[in-house]
Amino acid sequence: xxxxxxxxxxxxxxxxxxxxxxxxxxxxxxxxxxxxxxxxxxxxxxxxxxxxxxxxxxxxxxxxxxxxxx
Numbered sequence: 001x002x003x004x005x006x007x008x009x010x011x012x013x014x015x016x017x018x019x020x021x022x023x024x025x026x027x028x029x030x031x032x033x034x035x036x037x038x039x040x041x042x043x044x045x046x047x048x049x050x051x052x053x054x055x056x057x058x059x060x061x062x063x064x065x066x067x068x069x070x
Contacts, residue, residue, distance in 0.1 A: 002035075002052055010035060010053050013043050 002010070009026055013036060027043065030036040035049035045053065 002056075006030060006035075007052065007056050010045060010049050011056075014045050014050065014053050 006026055006029075009030060027036065030049070031038065033048075034046055035052060036043050037046050038044075
């Protein structure tokens with residue numbers, strides 16, 4: 001199961017948002033798990049990564065709602 005930080009990275013990639021170097025460490029694991037692939041200097045979601053983002057969005061839980069619940 002993906003953690004919130006990993007889902008955040010997947011969403012950023014799907015929206016073509018650059019992310020900070022401090023999150024690069026998670027990228028290796030996401031690639032190894034088959035959620036992300038590297039194409040040159042760019043990262044792209046695999047079909048598995050797209051599905052994970054869509055499933056998370058389908059739950060209807062926004063980041064703001066998660067933050068309030070914490």
